[in-house]
Amino acid sequence: MAPSSTRFLILLAAASLLASFARADLQYDFYNTSCPGVETLVRDALNATFAADSTIRSGLLRFHFHDCFVRGCDASIMLQSHNGTAEKDANPNLTLRGYEVIEAIKAKVEAACPLVVSCADIMAMAARDAVYFSEGPDYQVETGRRDGNVSMMEEALSDLPPADGNVTVLTKFFAVKNLTMKDLVVLSGAHTLGVSHCPSFSHRVYNYTGVGDEDPSMEAEYGQSLNATCGGLDNVATVVPLDAVTTEKFDLGYYQSVYAGKGLLQSDDALRHDSLTGAYVGVMNNASSLDTFFADFIVSMINMGRIGARTGTDGEIRETCGIYVD
Structure with missing residues (x-):
């Protein structure tokens, strides 16, 4: 499943070039000291998950996209509402898959490093690994995101690009981000x-x-x-x-x-x-x-992963990802 040696060198060079342009508040290997080995932990857990259900790989990739386009990559898609008014309740998100997978990985990460690694970063790692285990490229993910605590259905309805949009319409949705x-x-x-x-x-x-x-x-x-x-x-x-x-x-x-x-x-x-x-x-x-x-x-995935990133003291690190916000 690993890329050929030639392809690997090309991708490694691309990743190295990107490192020099990374945002100062997101960085590669953010958890090297605070939670060493967390990306390997996530990848190993996902490998087992994908072995049981290969179709969830595409679900996790889509999950990350839908999260990032609404309030930024802050895991707000994971938040729940007793009143059915959270992002996950919006019609475009009703067929999303991956909630249980992210929550299960979060539990493993919490056992190793309590209240250190955000749900948002786990989602970014999961999307990357979904691509890798589908014979796609492997690449470094910028980390250091924190989780948001607001999730509104109306923002999902207004911010997600429409499935029937033309290029002019879609470009506008992307330009806003x-x-x-x-x-x-x-x-x-x-x-x-x-x-x-x-x-x-x-x-x-x-x-x-x-x-x-x-x-x-x-x-x-x-x-x-x-x-x-x-x-x-x-x-x-x-x-x-x-x-x-x-x-x-x-x-x-x-x-x-x-x-x-x-x-x-x-x-x-x-x-x-x-x-x-x-x-x-x-x-x-x-x-x-x-x-x-x-x-x-x-x-482009690294560009998308920077949308609205909460870092430093902005946002929170949740113990579980799918808490209720009302």
Whole structure:
């Protein structure tokens, strides 16, 4: 599962370059003194988890993304509300997976280093390891985040990029988080892992313009396959892989799917219709571009991991991640 020696050297060089640009309040090896070996502890625990359920890898990657885009990477997605008004209660988050995994790892970390390592940092490590154990790149994670103590459903509804957005809309959502159009198209590559429930894309198959038609930009046989799989607009139970080429391997299959008109979500398909993001999709359609994608993905994941980071005395270190806030 480890990268080839050539690929490893490329990724190591990219990580080393990034280290020189790291934010002063986040740093590599933040826990070297306060909780030595914590990243190995997290990785070992996840290795066992993934052996039992490989599908949770994509869930943890998506989990980190949904957390970072609302109030920053502060584990506020883990917080609970008796009134059903927390981030996790928002419709885009109802299919998230990973709560129990993060909580179980947090318990192991607490046993080793009480009240030292944040839930937010564990989530960042878990996302990185989900990629690594899916044959993707390995990279250092900046740590030193602290946990937030506010979680509001309305912020999740307003801040998460829409699944049916075009590039203009999506770029605005990313720009608010200090992420670029390149970050958008690169982080979209995370859809090489995971699935989507039929209602997230079924309008493209059954009612694209409101008259019972199909999105004409979708590859015909792919559209027929989705039609047969979902069987209607509201089939919540059925899921479809986001990557039509390889479903559990972190590779270029997503871009190959999008390039061929098999982007599942409207936001996926939109990438090939914009001149700038479409050019990136075209380059990534070539198997020789894997190392480039890996290096780009490392940069964009670190950029995303810096969104709204709470450090120093801002925020808290929670003993458990999923506490109630009302």
